[in-house]
Amino acid sequence: MVVVVSAMGKTTNAMEKLTEAFVQQNPVQMKTSFEAIFDYHNQIVRKLFEKDDPFMSKFDQLLKTLWERVQLNPGLNYDFEYDQIVSFGEIISTHIVSAYANSIGIANQWLDVRHLIKTDESYRDANVNWDLSSQFVHDNIDFKQQQVYITQGFIGSTINNITTTLGREGSDYSGAVLAHVLNADSLSIWKDVPGVLNADPRWYPFAQKLKEISYSEAVELAYYGAQVIHPKTLKPLQNKNIPLFVKSFLDEELEGTVIRTEESGELDVPVYILKQDQLFITISPKDFSFILEDNLSDIFAIFSRNRIKINLMQNSALNFTVCVNNVRDISKLISDLQKDFVVKYNEQVELLTIRNYTDASIQEMIQGKEVVDSQLSRKTARFVVKESAWLFH
Numbered sequence: 001m002v003v004v005v006s007a008m009g010k011t012t013n014a015m016e017k018l019t020e021a022f023v024q025q026n027p028v029q030m031k032t033s034f035e036a037i038f039d040y041h042n043q044i045v046r047k048l049f050e051k052d053d054p055f056m057s058k059f060d061q062l063l064k065t066l067w068e069r070v071q072l073n074p075g076l077n078y079d080f081e082y083d084q085i086v087s088f089g090e091i092i093s094t095h096i097v098s099a100y101a102n103s104i105g106i107a108n109q110w111l112d113v114r115h116l117i118k119t120d121e122s123y124r125d126a127n128v129n130w131d132l133s134s135q136f137v138h139d140n141i142d143f144k145q146q147q148v149y150i151t152q153g154f155i156g157s158t159i160n161n162i163t164t165t166l167g168r169e170g171s172d173y174s175g176a177v178l179a180h181v182l183n184a185d186s187l188s189i190w191k192d193v194p195g196v197l198n199a200d201p202r203w204y205p206f207a208q209k210l211k212e213i214s215y216s217e218a219v220e221l222a223y224y225g226a227q228v229i230h231p232k233t234l235k236p237l238q239n240k241n242i243p244l245f246v247k248s249f250l251d252e253e254l255e256g257t258v259i260r261t262e263e264s265g266e267l268d269v270p271v272y273i274l275k276q277d278q279l280f281i282t283i284s285p286k287d288f289s290f291i292l293e294d295n296l297s298d299i300f301a302i303f304s305r306n307r308i309k310i311n312l313m314q315n316s317a318l319n320f321t322v323c324v325n326n327v328r329d330i331s332k333l334i335s336d337l338q339k340d341f342v343v344k345y346n347e348q349v350e351l352l353t354i355r356n357y358t359d360a361s362i363q364e365m366i367q368g369k370e371v372v373d374s375q376l377s378r379k380t381a382r383f384v385v386k387e388s389a390w391l392f393h
């Protein structure tokens with residue numbers, strides 16, 4: 001068994017704050033962010049280990065290395081600095097879990113996944129080099145020697161051993177990469193929900209569990225933004241027909257959801273996916289000309305260069321409209337677009353997708369909402385709506 005562990009709790013967000021402070025060279029914020037990370041982990045390890053346990057000095061050493069890393073001068077490549085710092089979340093969590101498991105009799109070996117998963121240099125969104133990764137995984141994992149390995153999700157490294165990350169929530173994907181190259185019998189992802197539900201329960205109080213779904217349906221749900229599964233996770237599993245179990249660590253006995261072959265049947269309820277904090281952008285040529293293939297190709301090139309993913313797109317004679325995540329780098333995208341196009345945008349909108357929709361489900365969702373844009377296909381209804389409270393009865 002290979003156990004892939006993510007960072008603990010909200011550590012990745014805390015690491016992002018530390019990175020921000022580091023890049024901006026804000027010493028006060030840096031100290032506050034670091035202390036928050038230290039205190040949070042320290043509280044956990046003090047519950048798991050005695051004061052004189054050798055792991056305690058290992059833990060101090062790990063945190064010291066993080067602090068020393070942020071004493072360096074930041075380079076100009078934000079994404080590179082991000083990966084070097086944020087990856088500590090998984091390094092720390094795996095050391096804690098591995099040492100604790102060993103201490104309670106679950107013999108395991110800690111592995112640095114950066115020796116296994118090799119990627120290109122696309123910091124913050126690195127692409128896996130499958131051939132090299134497969135070779136290194138087989139060189140480092142031998143179930144005849146060791147039955148349980150504990151390693152990091154979310155991170156990898158380049159051929160020069162520089163740390164990279166695979167995109168937020170990327171631990172699911174790491175699990176799938178390892179399952180694929182090891183020809184695993186199955187992959188289980190342990191979450192704080194009973195399985196894949198037909199909506200995020202934090203937002204929709206009537207969410208119900210889906211028992212079984214096919215890979216392609218799960219890909220669709222992940223693509224539209226169902227946060228429970230990282231969109232890239234399914235392909236490596238589907239390619240080798242490895243079933244994915246989504247289970248709850250709050251109650252291991254619960255059956256969870258299984259995602260497998262196409263015979264798994266169709267969805268029998270509508271699935272609601274909400275993407276919050278969106279930006280709705282309208283792009284038009286400056287000279288009142290039509291939106292044609294040439295403009296579209298220029299527009300896509302700008303999005304691709306800025307590495308901004310389009311969540312929804314639509315075009316008319318004079319306008320091309322998109323909905324994107326309102327992320328840190330968006331102002332750069334807007335100014336690039338403005339060089340050649342007239343750009344208008346609407347902040348504070350949300351993108352709601354209803355997969356397997358019915359008239360009643362659309363009614364329930366959009367009643368009382370201001371709809372900015374909509375798109376309907378045979379199986380999927382999508383609405384860009386103005387941000388306002390969601391009230392369900």
Ligand SMILES: Nc1ncnc2c1ncn2[C@@H]1O[C@H](COP(=O)(O)OP(=O)(O)O)[C@@H](O)[C@H]1O
Nearest residue numbers: 191192193195196197198199200202226227228
């Ligand atoms: N369709 C869905 N089914 C289940 N959970 C969902 C769904 N959409 C969003 N979520 C949210 O995903 C969370 C679990 O995914 P994630 O945050 O990646 O877990 P973890 O951080 O434990 O890996 C749940 O707490 C839930 O709020």
Ligand SMILES: N[C@@H](CC(=O)OP(=O)(O)O)C(=O)O
Nearest residue numbers: 006007012154168169170171
């Ligand atoms: N720690 C990373 C990777 C990850 O998968 O996280 P989580 O398992 O908490 O979704 C992140 O927060 O993005």
